[in-house]
Amino acid sequence: MKRVKSRMSGGKIMASLILLLGSLAYVMAFAVINGSLGFVCSMGVTVLGAAGVAKALGEQIALSYGWIAGLAIGLGVLRGALRFVEQYCNHYIAFRLLAVLRDKIFSALRRLCPAKLEGKKKGSIIAMLTSDIETLEVFYAHTVSPVCIALTVSTAVFVFVGLTSSWYLSLVALAGFVAVGIVAPLLSSSVMKDSGVRYRGCFAAFNAYFLDSIKGIKDIVLNNAGDARRKEVNERSDELLLYTRDLKNKIAGATATTEFTVSLMTLVATAVAIALTAAGEITIGKAVIGVVAIFGSFGPVIAISALPGNLTQTFASGDRVLALLKEKPVVERVENGVDFNFDDLRVEDLSFGYEDGNKVLEDICMTAKRGEIVGIVGESGCGKSTLLKLLMRFWSKDGGKILYSGKDIDEINSDSLLGNVTMVSQTTYLFDETIEENLKIAKEDATEEEIVKACRQASVHDFIVDTPDGYKTKAGALGDNLSAGEKQRIGLARAFLRGSGLILLDEPTSNVDSINEGIILKSLAEQKKDKAIILVSHRESTMAVADRVYRIEKGRITEVKR
Ligand SMILES: Nc1ncnc2c1ncn2[C@@H]1O[C@H](COP(=O)(O)OP(=O)(O)OP(=O)(O)O)[C@@H](O)[C@H]1O
Ligand SMILES: [Mg+2]
Incomplete structure (x- = not known):
C-alpha cells in the first residue's frame, strides 16, 4: 500500500480549522456549556437514585425520598431541554459552516483562476467542494464540543466523587478518564493515522477518476474503451474497499479496547470502594454513591475515544482545504494600480514558459492600435493562445513588457484591464x-x-430566433444540440456586446461555415473603426480581413510581409 503523508501536523490543522470558526466560536461555547450541563443532569438522575439507595442503607441524606424522586424527574426533563439546545447549536454551526467553507473555497478558486483550473484536475476540486467539506462539518459539529464536554464533565465528576465519597475513588475515576479519553485516542490515532489519510486520498482520487470518466463517456464509447475503463474503475473500487476495510478493522479494534478499558476501570472502582468500606474509610452509602457516579461518567470520554477514526480523515480533508485556501495565485489581482483607456498595445521582448526552463514564447515584439485588425498565425501548439492569455494576464509573463496605452500590464488594475480587453477563447461555456x-x-x-445587434454581428441572431423560445430559450434545454459553431458565435456575440477597445479572438471562425464566416468578418471590419482586434486563426480566408499579420514559429514572432 502507498504511504500518503499529511503535510501539516494534526495540532496545526486543528488550530487552523478552529480559527476558521470566527464568530461561530461563541455559539460553539454555548453548545459546550449546554452539553456539559446536560450530561451533569443525566448523571444527577443516577446519582440521586444511588442517594436513595444510600439513604435506605442508613446514610445521612438531607433530602427526603419525595425530594430525591422529584429532583431526579426534574433533572431528567432538564437534561432533555439542554440536550436539545446543544444539538440545535451544533447543527446551526454545522450548516452555517458548510456555507462559509464553500464560500471560502469558492473565493479561493476565484483568486486562483483561470490558471488553477487549467493546471489541476477539476475532479479533485469538485471532490473537495463536496466530500472534504462534509468531513469538516463532522469535525465542527461533532468533534470540538464533545472534547470540551468531556473535559468539563470529567472534572466535575472528579470533584463530586471526592467531596461526597472518597478522593481515592476520584483518583481511580481520573485514571479511567485519562486512559479512555487521552491514552486510547492517542494510541489508536497513531495506529490509524496512515490508514485514514490513505483512505481519504484514495476516496478523493476515486471520485475524481469516476467523475472524469462520466464527463468523457462519449469519447470512451466512441473509442470502444468501455471495457478498459470499467476494469480500471473496478480495480480502483477494490483498492478503495481494501483501504476501507483496513480502516474499519482498526476502528473496531480501538472501540473494543475502549470498552474493555471502561469495564476494567469500573471493576477497579468497585474493588477500591469495597476495600475502602471494609477498611472503614467510607460508609456503604458513600461507596454506592461514588461507584454509581463513576459508572455513569464515562460517556463523554468514550465519545472522544471514538474520534480518531474520523479525526484522521478530518486532518486529511482539512489539510487539502487549508492548502487550497493558502495557495498563492499565479497572478495576484491588481487593486491599487492605474486605470487606462485603450488606445494601443505594445509588446516588447516578451518571454514566457508554463514551467521553468521550458520557454513557449521568446522575445515577442508586436503592436496593435485602434482601427486595425492584427492577425496571428502559426502551427498548432506554437503558443498563439498562450500569447492571448498573457495579454489578459491569466498568467504572469517571465520577461519583457506588455504596455497598454503606455502602461505596464502588471500595474494596471485588474478591473480596468478586463473592462478594456475582451477575449473569446477557443471554447465557449454556456x-x-x-x-x-x-x-x-x-x-x-x-x-x-x-x-x-451583437448577435447579428456574430451571425447568430437568425439561429436564436429559430429556437423554441427565441432569446428566452434555455441553453441547457438545447443541450448538445447546440453545435460548436453556434456556441462559438454566441461567444463572439458576448464579446461584441461588451464593447471593449481591444478584442482578442482565438480561432473565432474555426467551426463556422464560409457564409457565416463572411458575415462575422464583415462585422469585424465594420467594428475596427474604434477598436483594435487581434485575431488568431489557421485559415487564410480569415486572415484576409487582417491589416497586418504576425507568424509565431518556434516561440518567436515575425511580421509577415504582404
Ligand atoms: N496550462 C498549461 N500548462 C502547461 N503547458 C501548457 C498549458 N497550456 C498550454 N501549454 C503548452 O504550451 C504550448 C502552447 O500552447 P497554446 O495553447 O498556446 O498553443 P496554440 O498555438 O494556441 O495551439 P492551437 O493552434 O492548437 O490552439 C503547447 O505546447 C501546450 O501544450
Ligand atoms: Mg490555441
Whole structure:
C-alpha cells in the first residue's frame, strides 16, 4: 500500500480549522456549556437514585425520598431541554459552516483562476467542494464540543466523587478518564493515522477518476474503451474497499479496547470502594454513591475515544482545504494600480514558459492600435493562445513588457484591464440559463437592441430566433444540440456586446461555415473603426480581413510581409 503523508501536523490543522470558526466560536461555547450541563443532569438522575439507595442503607441524606424522586424527574426533563439546545447549536454551526467553507473555497478558486483550473484536475476540486467539506462539518459539529464536554464533565465528576465519597475513588475515576479519553485516542490515532489519510486520498482520487470518466463517456464509447475503463474503475473500487476495510478493522479494534478499558476501570472502582468500606474509610452509602457516579461518567470520554477514526480523515480533508485556501495565485489581482483607456498595445521582448526552463514564447515584439485588425498565425501548439492569455494576464509573463496605452500590464488594475480587453477563447461555456442571460454576463444592463445587434454581428441572431423560445430559450434545454459553431458565435456575440477597445479572438471562425464566416468578418471590419482586434486563426480566408499579420514559429514572432 502507498504511504500518503499529511503535510501539516494534526495540532496545526486543528488550530487552523478552529480559527476558521470566527464568530461561530461563541455559539460553539454555548453548545459546550449546554452539553456539559446536560450530561451533569443525566448523571444527577443516577446519582440521586444511588442517594436513595444510600439513604435506605442508613446514610445521612438531607433530602427526603419525595425530594430525591422529584429532583431526579426534574433533572431528567432538564437534561432533555439542554440536550436539545446543544444539538440545535451544533447543527446551526454545522450548516452555517458548510456555507462559509464553500464560500471560502469558492473565493479561493476565484483568486486562483483561470490558471488553477487549467493546471489541476477539476475532479479533485469538485471532490473537495463536496466530500472534504462534509468531513469538516463532522469535525465542527461533532468533534470540538464533545472534547470540551468531556473535559468539563470529567472534572466535575472528579470533584463530586471526592467531596461526597472518597478522593481515592476520584483518583481511580481520573485514571479511567485519562486512559479512555487521552491514552486510547492517542494510541489508536497513531495506529490509524496512515490508514485514514490513505483512505481519504484514495476516496478523493476515486471520485475524481469516476467523475472524469462520466464527463468523457462519449469519447470512451466512441473509442470502444468501455471495457478498459470499467476494469480500471473496478480495480480502483477494490483498492478503495481494501483501504476501507483496513480502516474499519482498526476502528473496531480501538472501540473494543475502549470498552474493555471502561469495564476494567469500573471493576477497579468497585474493588477500591469495597476495600475502602471494609477498611472503614467510607460508609456503604458513600461507596454506592461514588461507584454509581463513576459508572455513569464515562460517556463523554468514550465519545472522544471514538474520534480518531474520523479525526484522521478530518486532518486529511482539512489539510487539502487549508492548502487550497493558502495557495498563492499565479497572478495576484491588481487593486491599487492605474486605470487606462485603450488606445494601443505594445509588446516588447516578451518571454514566457508554463514551467521553468521550458520557454513557449521568446522575445515577442508586436503592436496593435485602434482601427486595425492584427492577425496571428502559426502551427498548432506554437503558443498563439498562450500569447492571448498573457495579454489578459491569466498568467504572469517571465520577461519583457506588455504596455497598454503606455502602461505596464502588471500595474494596471485588474478591473480596468478586463473592462478594456475582451477575449473569446477557443471554447465557449454556456450556462444552463436562457440565451439572453448567457449573453448578459458580458453586459449586465444590455438592452434588447444591443443584444440583437451583437448577435447579428456574430451571425447568430437568425439561429436564436429559430429556437423554441427565441432569446428566452434555455441553453441547457438545447443541450448538445447546440453545435460548436453556434456556441462559438454566441461567444463572439458576448464579446461584441461588451464593447471593449481591444478584442482578442482565438480561432473565432474555426467551426463556422464560409457564409457565416463572411458575415462575422464583415462585422469585424465594420467594428475596427474604434477598436483594435487581434485575431488568431489557421485559415487564410480569415486572415484576409487582417491589416497586418504576425507568424509565431518556434516561440518567436515575425511580421509577415504582404
Ligand atoms: N496550462 C498549461 N500548462 C502547461 N503547458 C501548457 C498549458 N497550456 C498550454 N501549454 C503548452 O504550451 C504550448 C502552447 O500552447 P497554446 O495553447 O498556446 O498553443 P496554440 O498555438 O494556441 O495551439 P492551437 O493552434 O492548437 O490552439 C503547447 O505546447 C501546450 O501544450
Ligand atoms: Mg490555441
